[in-house]
Amino acid sequence: MRRRLLWIIVIPIFVLIAFGLGSGTQVMLETFQPPPRVDLAQRFYSASERQLWERFVDDPPPSFEEKVEPNFPELLRAALGYGSLGDPAIRSQRYPHPIDNSIRELRIAFPKPELTFRALYWRHGKADTLVVVLHGFASTADKVLGFDKPDYMQFVGGRLFNDGLDVLAFGMPSDPVLASAMNSRLTWHGTTVEGAWSHAVCETMGALRDRHGYKRVIVYGVREGGRYADVMSVLCRPVTRVVVDGSVLDRRRAIWRDAQHQQMKQPILFDQLVPIEGRTSISDFLAHSRSPKIYLAGSFVLDEIEPRLRENFEQIHVNGSRYAFVAKKRSRSVPKLPDILRLLRDGADGFDGFGVRLKKRLEE
Amino acid sequence: MSVGTRAAMLALTIGLICVSALAGFIASKYEVFERDPREFISRVVLKFDGPEPLLSPYRSRLSLDGCQCAASWRICPCGSTTTLPPYEQEIWKQVLALPMPDAPPLAANFRTRLSDAVGYDSILPDASNLRIETFATRPFGDATLESLHLHYERPKTRVVAQFAKRTERSEKLLILLHDTGSNGERMLMETGRPSLREGFDVVAFDVTSNTTLLGIVNAAWQLLGVHAAGLWPRAVCDFAEKHQLRQQYKRIVVYGEGDGARYAGYLANLCEAFDTIILEGGDSDPSADYPSPLKRVHRLFLGYWHDHLTAFPARTSIRDILANSRSRLILIGDAEDYRHRLRELVEPAYDWRPSLAAGATGTRLVFRPEAVRQRERLLGAVLAEDWDALEGASLHRRLP
Numbered sequence: 001m002r003r004r005l006l007w008i009i010v011i012p013i014f015v016l017i018a019f020g021l022g023s024g025t026q027v028m029l030e031t032f033q034p035p036p037r038v039d040l041a042q043r044f045y046s047a048s049e050r051q052l053w054e055r056f057v058d059d060p061p062p063s064f065e066e067k068v069e070p071n072f073p074e075l076l077r078a079a080l081g082y083g084s085l086g087d088p089a090i091r092s093q094r095y096p097h098p099i100d101n102s103i104r105e106l107r108i109a110f111p112k113p114e115l116t117f118r119a120l121y122w123r124h125g126k127a128d129t130l131v132v133v134l135h136g137f138a139s140t141a142d143k144v145l146g147f148d149k150p151d152y153m154q155f156v157g158g159r160l161f162n163d164g165l166d167v168l169a170f171g172m173p174s175d176p177v178l179a180s181a182m183n184s185r186l187t188w189h190g191t192t193v194e195g196a197w198s199h200a201v202c203e204t205m206g207a208l209r210d211r212h213g214y215k216r217v218i219v220y221g222v223r224e225g226g227r228y229a230d231v232m233s234v235l236c237r238p239v240t241r242v243v244v245d246g247s248v249l250d251r252r253r254a255i256w257r258d259a260q261h262q263q264m265k266q267p268i269l270f271d272q273l274v275p276i277e278g279r280t281s282i283s284d285f286l287a288h289s290r291s292p293k294i295y296l297a298g299s300f301v302l303d304e305i306e307p308r309l310r311e312n313f314e315q316i317h318v319n320g321s322r323y324a325f326v327a328k329k330r331s332r333s334v335p336k337l338p339d340i341l342r343l344l345r346d347g348a349d350g351f352d353g354f355g356v357r358l359k360k361r362l363e364e
Numbered sequence: 365m366s367v368g369t370r371a372a373m374l375a376l377t378i379g380l381i382c383v384s385a386l387a388g389f390i391a392s393k394y395e396v397f398e399r400d401p402r403e404f405i406s407r408v409v410l411k412f413d414g415p416e417p418l419l420s421p422y423r424s425r426l427s428l429d430g431c432q433c434a435a436s437w438r439i440c441p442c443g444s445t446t447t448l449p450p451y452e453q454e455i456w457k458q459v460l461a462l463p464m465p466d467a468p469p470l471a472a473n474f475r476t477r478l479s480d481a482v483g484y485d486s487i488l489p490d491a492s493n494l495r496i497e498t499f500a501t502r503p504f505g506d507a508t509l510e511s512l513h514l515h516y517e518r519p520k521t522r523v524v525a526q527f528a529k530r531t532e533r534s535e536k537l538l539i540l541l542h543d544t545g546s547n548g549e550r551m552l553m554e555t556g557r558p559s560l561r562e563g564f565d566v567v568a569f570d571v572t573s574n575t576t577l578l579g580i581v582n583a584a585w586q587l588l589g590v591h592a593a594g595l596w597p598r599a600v601c602d603f604a605e606k607h608q609l610r611q612q613y614k615r616i617v618v619y620g621e622g623d624g625a626r627y628a629g630y631l632a633n634l635c636e637a638f639d640t641i642i643l644e645g646g647d648s649d650p651s652a653d654y655p656s657p658l659k660r661v662h663r664l665f666l667g668y669w670h671d672h673l674t675a676f677p678a679r680t681s682i683r684d685i686l687a688n689s690r691s692r693l694i695l696i697g698d699a700e701d702y703r704h705r706l707r708e709l710v711e712p713a714y715d716w717r718p719s720l721a722a723g724a725t726g727t728r729l730v731f732r733p734e735a736v737r738q739r740e741r742l743l744g745a746v747l748a749e750d751w752d753a754l755e756g757a758s759l760h761r762r763l764p
Contacts (some may be wrong), residue, residue, distance in 0.1 A: 015380055045546060048548070048570035255583060275673040
C-alpha cells in the first residue's frame with residue numbers, strides 16, 4: 001500500500017521533470033542554432049544606393065524650423081482633406097451584447113465617397129458628460145469597452161462607463177498597413193485617413209452633444225488615436241477638454257528617426273494632399289487648439305519636447321494651465337483609472353508636469 | 365502482482381515520462397509559455413470545439429494563426445488581435461469598392477502639379493550650384509569611363525553617374541536611366557556598350573534600385589519637401605545644363621527602362637527639351653493597377669510606387685505626360701497593351717496612325733514582340749531611326 005502511494009507521488013514528479021527536460025532541450029537546441037544571418041549587401045543592387053542609405057542613416061536629422069503657421073487650421077484642413085466627405089447620416093442599432101441593452105452601435109454613413117464608419121455608444125441616460133475614446137493601432141472599439149480581449153487600452157471605456165460617464169468608443173484604424181493602403185486610396189478621393197476619421201468623429205460627437213445636451217464633452221485619444229484627437233482640437237467645435245495620451249509629440253523627428261532605424265514600414269501613412277508635415281509641429285497644434293488640451297507622455301518624451309516649445313511658448317505651472325504636459329509612469333499603456341478619471345474630469349491640476357502659454361508676440 | 369503486470373506498469377510509466385518530455389519539447393517549440401495561457405487554451409478549445417468562448421456576442425471568425433488578412437489575401441499585415449468580425453476589413457472593403465476617380469481628358473496645369481508632386485523646385489544643388497566631382501576614371505573599351513558625383517544640399521546626398529566618353533569626339537549622347545533592381549553600371553554594360561559602338565557617348569545615372577529603402581528614405585525626404593522621383597530627373601537636367609550638353613552634342617537621347625521610364629517621363633515634362641526621350645515598360649498609367657487589391661496592398665506595403673508629395677496619381681495618366689512633354693517621346697511596350705488600353709486612354713486627345721512613318725513628328729509607339737526580349741535590337745533601331753525595321757503606331761495631337 002505504502003509502495004503504491006509512493007509510486008503515485010513519484011510518477012507525477014518524474015513526469016514533471018521529463019516535461020521540464022523536454023522543454024529545456026528545445027531551448028538548448030534553439031540556443032545552439034546560429035542566429036539567421038542577414039546579408040546587408042543583398043538588399044543593395046547599387047553601390048551608390050548603398051552609400052546614399054548609409055549616409056542617410058549616419059547623418060543627424062536636419063534642424064526643423066520651430067515656428068507657428070498663422071493659417072495652420074486652413075493648411076491642416078487642406079492637407080487632410082478634412083470635411084470633404086460632406087454631411088453624414090448617423091444610424092443607431094442595438095449592439096448585440098448578451099446582457100446589456102444600453103449599448104448602441106452607430107453607423108456614420110457619408111455619401112461621397114460612400115464610406116460608413118462605426119462607433120459604439122454606451123449611455124446611462126442621465127449623464128451630463130460624454131467621453132469620446134479614440135484607440136490606437138491594434139485595438140478596437142469593442143476592446144475599449146471591454147467586449148474583447150484586453151489590450152493596452154485596458155477596457156478604459158467600460159471603466160469610464162462604470163464610473164457614471166457616457167462613452168463613445170469610435171472604431172479607429174487598427175492595422176497600420178491597411179490604414180496606409182486606405183490612405184493612399186482616399187487621397188484619390190480628396191481626403192485622407194486622418195481627415196476622414198477626424199471628420200467622422202467630430203460629426204458624431206456633435207450630433208450626440210446636440211441630441212442629448214451634454215454639458216461636458218471630453219476627447220481622450222491614445223497613441224495614434226491621440227493624433228486624431230490633436231487634429232480634432234484644431235478643426236472641431238470646441239470641447240471641454242482634449243487629452244492626448246502616448247502619442248508621438250515631435251512627429252518630424254520621429255518620422256526621420258524611424259526611417260533611419262528602418263522602423264518605418266508604411267511611409268504612405270503620412271501622405272497628405274498638401275505636404276505640410278515638414279513645416280508644422282506640435283506648436284501649431286497647441287497655438288491653434290480650440291479646446292483646452294493635456295498631453296500625457298513618458299517623462300523622457302516631455303524632456304525631449306520641452307526645449308522645442310521654448311521658441312513659441314512660455315512655461316507656466318501645470319495648475320490652471322489651458323495646455324498642459326503631464327508625465328506618466330507607465331509609458332506603454334493608459335494610466336491607472338483613478339488618474340485617468342481625475343485628468344478627464346478635473347484637468348491636469350496636481351499632476352507632475354508643466355503648462356505652456358503662447359508667447360505674447362505670437363498671440364498678437 | 366505478477367511479473368507481466370509489473371513490466372506493463374513499468375512500460376506505462378516510461379511511456380508516460382517520454383510523452384511528457386515530448387510534450388515539454390513541443391510546448392517550448394510552439395511558444396506556449398510565451399502566450400497568454402488563456403489564449404492558448406482558447407486556441408486549443410477553438411480547434412476542437414468551434415468558436416472561441418469569449419464574452420463577445422460574436423463568434424470568432426479568426427483563422428487559427430490569428431491573422432484574418434492571411435486567410436483573405438495571403439498576406440499578413442494584421443497588427444490587431446481582435447477576435448470579433450474585424451471592422452478593419454469592413455471599412456477596407458468599402459474603400460476598395462470606391463469607384464476610380466475619372467481622369468479628365470487632360471489635367472490642367474500638369475507641369476506645375478507634377479513639379480509640386482515630386483518637389484522638383486525644392487531640390488537644391490550644393491552651394492556651388494551643383495558640384496560635379498570625378499571620383500574615378502578607367503578605360504571602358506574604346507572609351508574612357510568617368511564616375512561622377514553630383515552633390516546636392518537638399519536632400520543632402522550625391523547622385524552617381526557613369527560617363528563613358530568615346531576616344532573620338534562624338535556628336536551623339538545617350539542618357540540611361542535604369543529600372544529597379546539594377547544600377548547605372550549594369551545598364552551601361554548591357555545597353556550602353558552597343559550604343560558606344562554606334563558612336564554615342566553614354567551617361568548612366570544611378571536612380572532608385574531598392575524601392576523599399578527609397579520608400580523609407582522618401583518618407584524622411586518628404587519632410588524637406590523633396591522626393592526621389594524628382595531628384596533623379598532633376599539630376600539629369602542639372603547635369604545637362606552644367607555640362608552644357610546641348611551645346612556639345614548635336615543629338616541627345618534619353619532612355620529610361622521600367623521605373624527609369626517613369627523618371628524619363630517626368631524629365632520630358634520638367635526639363636528643357638532633349639531630342640528624343642525613350643520610355644520602355646514601366647507604369648505607363650499610374651491608375652492601371654488601381655482595381656487590383658492584392659497587387660496594390662503589396663505595392664503599398666512597399667510604400668513607394670504611388671507615393672508622391674501630393675495626391676498626384678489621381679486624375680493624371682500617361683496622356684498628360686505625352687501632352688505636356690517638351691521632348692519628342694518614343695514609347696516601347698507591349699503591342700496588345702498599346703493597341704487597346706493605351707489607345708483607349710489617349711484617343712480623345714490624339715489621332716492614332718498605325719505606322720511609324722519617318723516623317724512623323726508626334727509621339728511614336730514601338731510595339732515590342734511578345735515573349736521575345738529584343739531590347740538591343742529595338743533600341744538599336746530606334747536610336748538609328750530605322751522605322752522600317754519596327755512595328756508600331758504614331759500619335760498626333762488633336763487641335764486645340
